[in-house]
Amino acid sequence: xxxxxxxxxxxxxxxxxxxxxxxxxxxxxxxxxxxxxxxxxxxxxxxxxxxxxxxxxxxxxxxxxxxxxxxxxxxxxxxxxxxxxxxxxxxxxxxxxxxxxxxxxxxxxxxxxxxxxxxxxxxxxxxxxxxxxxxxxxxxxxxxxxxxxxxxxxxxxxxxxxxxxxxxxxxxxxxxxxxxxxxxxxxxxxxxxxxxxxxxxxxxxxxxxxxxxxxxxxxxxxxxxxxxxxxx
Amino acid sequence: xxxxxxxxxxxxxxxxxxxxxxxxxxxxxxxxxxxxxxxxxxxxxxxxxxxxxxxxxxxxxxxxxxxxxxxxxxxxxxxxxxxxxxxxxxxxxxxxxxxxxxxxxxxxxxxxxxxxxxxxxxxxxxxxxxxxxxxxxxxxxxxxxxxxxxxxxxxxxxxxxxxxxxxxxxxxxxxxxxxxxxxxxxxxxxxxxxxxxxxxxxxxxxxxxxxxxxxxxxxxxxxxxxxxxxxxxxxxxxxxxxxxxxxxxxxxxxxxxxxxxxxxxxxxxxxxxxxxxxxxxxxxxxxxxxxxxxxxxxxxxxxxxxxxxxxxxxxxxxxxxxxxxxxxxxxxxxxxxxxxxxxxxxxxxxxxxxxxxxxxxxxxxxxxxxxxxxxxxxxxxxxxxxxxxxxxxxxxxxxxxxxxxxxxxx
Ligand SMILES: Nc1ncnc2c1ncn2[C@@H]1O[C@H](COP(=O)(O)OP(=O)(O)OP(=O)(O)O)[C@@H](O)[C@H]1O
Ligand SMILES: [Mg+2]
Numbered sequence: 001x002x003x004x005x006x007x008x009x010x011x012x013x014x015x016x017x018x019x020x021x022x023x024x025x026x027x028x029x030x031x032x033x034x035x036x037x038x039x040x041x042x043x044x045x046x047x048x049x050x051x052x053x054x055x056x057x058x059x060x061x062x063x064x065x066x067x068x069x070x071x072x073x074x075x076x077x078x079x080x081x082x083x084x085x086x087x088x089x090x091x092x093x094x095x096x097x098x099x100x101x102x103x104x105x106x107x108x109x110x111x112x113x114x115x116x117x118x119x120x121x122x123x124x125x126x127x128x129x130x131x132x133x134x135x136x137x138x139x140x141x142x143x144x145x146x147x148x149x150x151x152x153x154x155x156x157x158x159x160x161x162x163x164x165x166x167x168x169x170x171x172x173x174x175x176x177x178x179x180x181x182x183x184x185x186x187x188x189x190x191x192x193x194x195x196x197x198x199x200x201x202x203x204x205x206x207x208x209x210x211x212x213x214x215x216x217x218x219x220x221x222x223x224x225x226x227x228x229x230x231x232x
Numbered sequence: 233x234x235x236x237x238x239x240x241x242x243x244x245x246x247x248x249x250x251x252x253x254x255x256x257x258x259x260x261x262x263x264x265x266x267x268x269x270x271x272x273x274x275x276x277x278x279x280x281x282x283x284x285x286x287x288x289x290x291x292x293x294x295x296x297x298x299x300x301x302x303x304x305x306x307x308x309x310x311x312x313x314x315x316x317x318x319x320x321x322x323x324x325x326x327x328x329x330x331x332x333x334x335x336x337x338x339x340x341x342x343x344x345x346x347x348x349x350x351x352x353x354x355x356x357x358x359x360x361x362x363x364x365x366x367x368x369x370x371x372x373x374x375x376x377x378x379x380x381x382x383x384x385x386x387x388x389x390x391x392x393x394x395x396x397x398x399x400x401x402x403x404x405x406x407x408x409x410x411x412x413x414x415x416x417x418x419x420x421x422x423x424x425x426x427x428x429x430x431x432x433x434x435x436x437x438x439x440x441x442x443x444x445x446x447x448x449x450x451x452x453x454x455x456x457x458x459x460x461x462x463x464x465x466x467x468x469x470x471x472x473x474x475x476x477x478x479x480x481x482x483x484x485x486x487x488x489x490x491x492x493x494x495x496x497x498x499x500x501x502x503x504x505x506x507x508x509x510x511x512x513x514x515x516x517x518x519x520x521x522x523x524x525x526x527x528x529x530x531x532x533x534x535x536x537x538x539x540x541x542x543x544x545x546x547x548x549x550x551x552x553x554x555x556x557x558x559x560x561x562x563x564x565x566x567x568x569x570x571x572x573x574x575x576x577x578x579x580x581x582x583x584x585x586x587x588x589x590x591x592x593x594x595x596x597x598x599x600x601x602x603x604x605x606x607x608x609x610x611x612x613x614x615x616x617x618x619x620x621x622x623x624x625x626x627x628x629x630x631x632x633x634x635x636x637x638x639x640x641x642x
Contacts (some may be wrong), residue, residue: 028274032554054536056536057634059637076540077541080535080539080540081536081538081540083536083537083538085538089537091533091536091639093529095529095533095536097530097534098243098530099245099247099248100244109537110520113538130587156537232592
């Protein structure tokens, strides 16, 4: 089953008179359960592509299909509804809400999607366990290392059991060991839960983790390779 | 409860920016406290003046002739009470009534060698309870005797400004029921001080009998002034005393003009309230706007989690609503403390009071504040609403940014 599809998607950013063609007609189909690495040099349009797939943004032309449904023309509120519960994000910066503890950060999407207290409690405990941070539940972001914060972010992205997780350079701000740990967690969750992952990166260490590597260049898909099994 | 969760995020953020939150709190607290204190003072000044006026001038209930014109201080027989003593006696039979006595008012001019000043001549029944405030306010000489035919009592302030003292003779020109005023020389028997400069400067006393004879009104009087045990009984007593040809007024009627006058005079206070609350609003809006700028990326994150623009707006509004509520609470506390201080210690105005006072507005030399729950509650709610209104723009501003732009912010 196709989770998300970009059909001839373009995205032009306008700043005053200046136009940047971030995507120049991208066709990309992500299948259910895939772990895809989106690679390419800086400025090639990786982040832009993820934002289109994540319904955070709309293409200038072309279409975005989420589970076969055209979401291109949806309003901001409708897209927010879609994101909630369907799509999880992990960012390069450790995108936790500063005032909230690890527990509360993971709980946040569950609150937004209306889970009751009991469900939330069980789910957050499960996720903390899955990312190996049960001990850190009460810690606030500024009391955790970067690696720990990123693992909380991964747990948060998974909280509502979304079908698609979009990670934008999740390891860029982490050292080798922490980066590996985060990648391994994501891979494991991909295998265990079947959640689809798209991970934008230009970190060569990440590529071996992926089953599929899509390379963007100048806003176009330049290469698309599938790998069988674990290539590590 | 989702709204409660939003609120929790909002509250946590307040804790995160302690200094800024504290600044906002202080602004709200001080602003509201100032407004409450000023208002308490204004209310106290008005209530105090009403009580002063009741005490030295109007009493709780007055009975007058129907055609009596206060502004003209009429002495025409048909405008006066025919048999004031009978009316006073009738009033005294009522249980609510503490005292009742006739009074005769006349306009006059006090003439000394150097100058002449307009005065109000009160013909009073010296032993009556109506005269108690003047009797108790005696500061020099002696009080008037009922059968005194040549003595007056004048205010200490007036005496001082005219260079007069006890035992001096003054010439008084007093209106009569006839066409022409009469002039006679009186000896100052005593000086009084009621603590209400505006009154003391303009009022001199004669015994009722002498005043009646001088103005040639026979046994008539301008009014019967009634004092009550409880001022809330005024309407009952007024109803009991009503009769054809009579005009019965309560202290409310009698002080209405004064209250209106004072409200007008204190109108500038409302300007101050407005300015203070406007300053508070600006501080609140500014603080929240700063917070919005600082948390742009956070809003991007919340948007990526599927939070809608209006939910983000609600979160910011809750933040300032919470801060506002705490600030308002502290402001009420501090303001009440301010009112309490001014209510017990008072503010001594002395001659300043005299300079703004007139015979019509009975400011005392010391003014006391009065605390009113209802007014304080209204001010608190108004302050809180102003805070919420002031935070609408920043909160709206927070929702304006596209999620992708918010996420790119640092
Ligand atoms: N919001 C924006 N406004 C204007 N230009 C933008 C915006 N976002 C991206 N761009 C431009 O679009 C192009 C593609 O950007 P994008 O962020 O998608 O690249 P990327 O592959 O993610 O790069 P990197 O590896 O550095 O993160 C770049 O030239 C960038 O400057
Ligand atoms: Mg990028």
